[in-house]
Amino acid sequence: MCGITGWTSYDRVPGTPPVEAVAAMTRTMACRGPDDAGLWSAPHAVLGHRRLAVIDPDAGQQPMTVEENGRTLLALTYSGEVYNHRQLRTKLRGRGHHFRTRSDTEVVLHAYLEWGPSFATRLDGMYALALWDARTRELLLVRDRLGIKPLYYCRGGGGLLFASEPKGLLAHPDVEAVVDQDGLRELLGLTKTPGHAVYAGMHEVRPGHLIRVRDSGVREERYWALEAVEHTDDLPTTVARVRSLLSDAVERQTVADVPWGTLLSGGLDSSVVTALAVRSSTAGPLRSFHVTFEGHDRDFRPDRERADADVPFARLMADHCGTEHQEIALPAGALSADAHLDAVVRARDLPMGLGDGDASLYLLFRAIRRQATVVLSGEGSDELFGGYWWFHDPQVVAAEWFPWLAALRVATPPGVPPREALLDPGLLKQLDLDTYRRDRYSDAVREAPRLAGEDPQERRMREMVHLHLTRSVPFLLDRKDRLSMAVGLEVRVPFCDHRLVEYVFNVPWSMKTSDGREKSLLRSAVRHLLPNTVADRVKSPYPLVQDPAYAEENRRKLTALLDRTDPAPRALIDPAAARLVLESYGNPEATRRAVELALSLHSWLRQYPVRLDL
Known part of the structure; x- marks a missing residue:
């Protein structure tokens, strides 16, 4: 796992590549790669790399090249893990390729030599890479199928920049941090439009796509997408197939030459990942990590989404598997600390406004990094198997709206303002977020593949799963990647194995809910691995702090900001209107999400030289 940067141009005078500019860009990736740094340059391309050594730590330095008769043929800067690199290495050796390291990086290079741009279809893993082909003077940017690893690009430096x-990208002198109206709509809308990067002129390589940069121009190509295929397996065969695919995915993803472990919440997803990972742990007991909050046993209150606290279930599962289990209990004061909010905003480059959800994840990862370099997570299971409550709520299913936004409306108690409530009323009217969300929803639904003659209910549930896999999952994966890599920790996600995703996507909804409840298919496939109490537990999402001191402290900080002459919060927030909202909702919990967003926006505008083009 690493950070990559670079530049290419076909108009620049040969011999004068902008090495120093790319070096500055690469330094911003030090958090993603604390173990090593490298630069490679040619007249028309410069590649930068920061390394987090996971496979073959003593070799595999990057950028890595392939040479012939003293001439460079290919140069690669690569972030991620290819889990089938051993199988590919064996196949490539059979075709006459020779290797000097055990790294998956070298396998990626030789796979391109053998198969050209179609090599991406042979990679099983999470990756973002840039490959310079000196023979054709072509730069190739490639991103994994589900979008687990991020990759951005824009114009600059007389050519194209990537990171x-x-x-x-913002570290390059030609790139300005500009956010226009559509950028702000994307930021606030919780829509995660593929390819949209919020900053004007900046783009994200879309999952399952590659970008080919030549002197004739820039072309985007898709090499993978979800397809609708008739499912012909019966239920027992389907259960067995899911069990086999998931077991293989976890086994492949436990390969590492560094300390590793699992995230263990005590829910179904993390528990089965932990149970399967134990089988591959050969260097003593498997490490498992759990996040909670000081006083959570005292403060916990059940709600619509969380019927019970996680701690007892995580302990039960750790005992069942014999893991070396650690509970990381966070104080409310740490979650509201300015330093940690600023760190989260820097990690994500944007003010996502998720408050304690992001702060606790960042602090959890920071604590884990002292003991492990890699952890496995259960991300993606709920979206694939239908684990969220709103998959089973007729009102949400029928809504012509992103399901998670429809669910938010259903679940929000009366009298709680929306998270945008503290923003300038005139700005909100100008942005018209609901119209933007509706347009993006229509685009997303049109992309969903369909089967001819499919039952209307099955068709709608296929749409629901597709919406989550193409919009919600990339958002969650980006969150997990940024907050983990901010402290040099690699998070792997077995449920996002593309073979598992392809298969389960086409399993009929009636099979996914065969016993009348959520995630029936997954539960049937893994029940034998878990205590019944864990296997039968109802979905409980990522925990949030319930100590009232957290919301009270955040509200106090925002009130103090509104009283200052500092222009930063006034760029998007009208102080008088914000005070009116805060006074109308006297309970800090009622305005909690709105306050978190406002504080996040302030941190962003204070730390980044953002120009708002509104």
């Missing part, structure tokens, strides 16, 4: 994160 793992926007901060890498």
Whole structure:
């Protein structure tokens, strides 16, 4: 796992590549790659790399090249893991290729030598890479199928620039941090439009796509997408197939030459990943990590989404598997600390406004990094198997709206303002977020593949799953990647194995809910691995702090900001209107999400030289 940057141009005078500019871009990726750094340059391309050594730590330095008779043929800067690199290495050796390292990076290079741009279809893993082909003077940018690893690009430096994160591009003197109306709509709308990067002129390589840059121009190509295929397996065969695919995905993803472990919440997804990972742990007990909050046993209150606290279930599962289990209990004061909010905004390059959800994840990863370099997570299971409650709510299913937004409307108690409530009323009217969301929803639904003659209910549920896999999952994966890589921790996600995703996507909804409840198919496939109490537990999402001191402190900080002459919060927030909202809702919990967004926006405008083009 690493950070990559680079530049290419066909108009620049040969011999004068902007090495120093790319070096500055690469330095912003130090958090993603604390173990090593490298630069490679040619007249028309410069590649930068920061390395987090996971496979073959003593070799595999990047950028890596392939040479012939003293001439460079290919140069690669690569972030991620290819889990089938051993199988590919064996196949490539059979075709006459020779290797000097055990790294998957070298396998990626030789796979391109053998199969050209179609090599991406042979990679099983999570990756974002840039490959310079000196023979054709072509730069190839490639992103994995589900979008687990990020990759951005824009114009600059007389050519095209790329980086793992926007901060890498913004470090180039030609790139300005500009956010226009559509950028702000995307930021606030919770829509995650593929390819949209919020910053004007910046783009994200879409999942399952590659970008080919030549002297004739830039072309985007898709090499993978979800397809609708008739499912012909019966239920027992389907259960067995899911069990086999998931077991293989976890086994492949436990390969590492560094300490590793799992995230263990005590829910179905993390528990089955932990149970399967134990089988591959050969260097003593498997490490498992759990996040909670100081006083959570005292403060916990059940709600629509969380019927019970996670801690007892995580402990039960850790005992069942014999893991070396650690509970990381966070104080409310740490979650509201300015330093941690600023760190989260820097990690994500944007003010996502998720408050304690992001802060606790960042602090969890920071604590884990002291003991492990890699952890496995259950991300993607709920979207694939239909684990969220709103998959089973007729009102949400029938809504012509992104399901998670429809669910938010259903679940929000009366009298709680929307998260945008503290923004300038005139700005909100100008942005018209609901129209933007509706347009993006229509685009997303049109992309969903369909089967001829499919039952209307099955068709709608296929749409629901597709919406989650193409919009919600990339959002969650980006969150997990940014907050983990901010501290040099690699998170792997077995449920996002593309073979598992392709298969389960086409399983009829009636099979996914065969016992009348959520995630029936997954539960049937893994029940034998888990205590019944864990296997039968109802979905409980990522925990949030319930200590009232958290919301009270955030509200106090925002009130103090509104009283200052500092122009930063006034760029998007009208102080008088914001005070009116805060006074109308006297309970800090009622305005909690709105306050978190406002504080996040302030941190962003204070840390980044953003120009708002509104």
